[in-house]
Amino acid sequence: MSRIENNLIDRSSKYFSKYKKSNGDLSKEELNLIITVEPIQLIRKMAKASKNNSDYGEIKSGDIPQFSKLKHCGFDLVHRLAKLDFCYGFTYDEIGEIYLDDDHKQLAYKKYGENHAKTAEMFGLIFIDRGTRPHKSYLTNLGKLISENEYSIIDLVLTNTIITSSFFRYILVKAYFEDVSVSKEIDFLALETIKRRLPNIFGVLKFIEDNSNGIEFIIDSINK
Template sequence: MLKFSETELISTANVPQFSSIDSALRVPEVLCALDEAQTFDQLGVYLDYDSSKKVTANKKYGENHAKLATLLDLADIVSGAPLHVCATPFSERFRALSLDEQRSMTARLAFRIPIIQRILIDAAHGSVDASEYLKPFSESTKKRRLPNLRTLFVLIEQHACEDDERLLNALSNVRL
């Protein structure tokens, strides 16, 4: 079992914000198909093209989904000006999975996200309110991030099996 000191500090950088989990799952597909790193705005266009969208909207969309993909080890964000998103060694393998397999794998990869770890560790010992873990954040940030946590916890629960008794018990103790 992880000890608190072994988990990463929860910050806005590692609490996901996204519009669509499916868009984040498409990040490896886009990166591998193009075979080159993409800026956030380029990635945003590939993930959700709409000719009426402003460049800043594409950039934010690409950034949010790239960051979730990075938290799941499906992509890397590399430094430079501007930042670029590139495939990881795992990206190609993930891309080869069926959509159902990708979603199941994503449910397991979500355990890599520090706030998911912390909430589940604490929920193993009793009831927890996920919003309490967002207390240091501004109200607007909490409002945007809490539904994303809900989405990830639902995904985890959907892909848990009966043998995952401890996980299912912890999930039942999470209040979203």
């Protein structure tokens, strides 16, 4: 990897961190970096850093996604929130009501909204204000970026931000060097919880694979 490429990826990673925060708009140059860096470049950079430190990091239960539909915590959610007025903030119940029919109990709306809001937060698309009762969700600048741009760049941006989230960074970087059993990596969860989470995890990995070039060898190293 050339020095220029290294510098490009370093800057792109920094801008992802900046853009996942609730404030601080990106310049046109920074935006161009985010949408031009390939996912495999980010993974290689993170893998190199982890190898140098002999540390893949760690997984916490809160880092593992739980959702019913990926798009309901991705591009579809941010587009809907932007149209409804993202400055207002949305409760878990309100997010659930966006997607579920009218014949559900209130707890179902809250749980659906909570799962998808928390996953969107993992990906850096929204931030949840836990200082309010009930908690409210707002679009981050990255969420605004996705809501304001064409679908042609959304998948790449979303792929890169998922790759840099704690759980998938851990799995992908470790799989860069060795075979990974996801079930073993999350065996601190109850067995039934693992069974529920695995389809989510592999659904996201499929999304990453579909929107990336040259990472097949990494995905092939990841098993249930």
